Amino acid sequence: MFSELLKKYSWLDSQRAIATKTARDVEMALARTDRTLADFQALISPAAAPYLEEMARQSHHLTQQRFGKTMQMYAPLYLSNECQNICTYCAFSVDNKIRRRTLADDEMLREADALKAMGYQHVLLVTGEANQTVGVPYLKNAIRLLRSRFAHISMEVQPLDQDAYEELIPEGLHTVLVYQETYDRDSYKIHHPKGKKASYRYRVETPDRLGRAGIHKLGLGTLLGLSDWRTDSFFTALHLHYLExxxxxxxxxxxxxxxxxxxVLGVEGITSRNFSNCLTDRELAQLICAYRLFSPEVELSLSTRESPTFRDHVIRLGITSISAGSKTNPGGYVVELQSLEQFEISDERSPAEMAAVLRRAGYEPVWKDWDSSLMTVHP
Structure with a gap:
């Protein structure tokens, strides 16, 4: 289990190792093709900032070599904003006094049809973490309803037990995204004080349960800004290295x-929040390149959280998957346009507009990257 490996690594020692990397360490990392975790630390370090142009050049070359000039298109479909956790950074947190909304079957299908009309074949199902309301029976039903409409169904919901994943995968579940939020135990405890999500260990062991269940694709990440982004990114790389x-x-x-x-104006308990730990655009570009140089095979995804200008520039650096026209509220496409969003998006361009941007940059938008007939699905 990754939780056992994690015991061998100190947050503070890892943070210190990154901070003390030198220009020579960066140059050695750039000269290698089979890069180590120590090389990754060098590539995300402050010492690597002057080398961003070379990192970008190598990252672009590796991405073209492995993925060609294609970009996978996907869209989130928010099914519910009900949640039993307190998360200090999320609008869906149980302590926020908002109207809760969970889509019924006909509403899911209306949302799905709206996404299909935009051209999407790849959908990401998203819910809050509420086992009683949007537990395994609800998720199984949603996958059964939607699998005939989409070639690729992904899911970003509460972590589940291994047997639950083994129940959902044959129904048509292809990919699961599970973000640790932060690997910094102290910060994790501060930002997740209540609910099942308060268990750091259960969350960090979720990818192991998914791997044992035989999931086709697994997505990792941290919420950049909760703690030191460089150290969190190193632990994400460590986790990826272990899983691969x-x-x-x-x-x-x-x-x-x-x-x-x-x-969200007029909603008690929710106010604007400024986050001091967030990385700059240049630092995020450095991080994207560092991951590509560390793992040439991994898919790198960028959502509409980022600005149009930033997204247009970094798609050439190593990104292979991108969303467009996203709504982060249940029913946000057609059913209930004004329900509460989980967070504010920055890039509001439509899928057609984003596809046109990609084509002008020489990329081909890919709406479907595999055929559902290749997967055994129960009748």
Whole structure:
């Protein structure tokens, strides 16, 4: 289990190792092709900042070599904002006095049809963490309803037990995203004081349960800004390194969610929040390149949290998957446009507009990257 390996690593020692990397360490990392975790530390260190142009050049080359000039398109479909956890950074947190909303079957299908009309074949199902309301029976039903409409169904919901994943995968579940939020135990405890999510160990062991269950693809990431982004990114790389070697038949993706402000007027308990730990655009570009140089096979995904200008520039650096036209509220496409968003998006361009941007940059938008007939699905 990764939790056992994690015991061998100190947060403070890792933070110190990154901070003390030198220009020579960076140059040695750039000269290698089979890079180590120590090389990754060098590439995300302050010492690597002057080398960003060379990192970008190598990252672009590796991405073109492995993925070609294609970009996977996906969209989130928020099914529910009900949640039993307190998370200090999330609008869906149970202590926020908002109207809760969970989509019924006909509403899911209306949302799905809206996404299909935009051209999507890849959908990401998202809920809050409420086992009684949106537990395994609800998720199984949602996958059964939607699998005939989409070639690829992903899920970002509460962590589940291994047997639950083994129940959902044959129904058509292809990918699960599970973000640790932060690997810093002290920060994790501060930001997750109540609910099942308060268990650091249960969350950090979720990818192991998914690997043993045989998931096709698994997504990792941290919420950049909760703690020191460099150290969190190192522990994400450590986790990826472990998983790639332990569950080698599974594919992997990484996401880069930066904290976004919550600003919902007239809703008690939710106010604008500024996050001092967030990385700059240049630092995020450095991080994207560092991950590509460390793991040429991993898929790198960027959401509409980021600005149009930033997204247009970094798609060439190593990104292989991108969303567009996203709504982060249940029913946000057609059912209930004004329900509460989980966070504010920054890039509001439609899928057609984003596809046009990609084509002008020489990339081909890919709406479907595998065929559902290749997966055994129960009738």
């Amino acid at each position: 070697r332990t569950y080698w038949q599974t594919r992997y993706s990484l996401s880069f969610p930066r904290l976004r402000p919550i600003d």
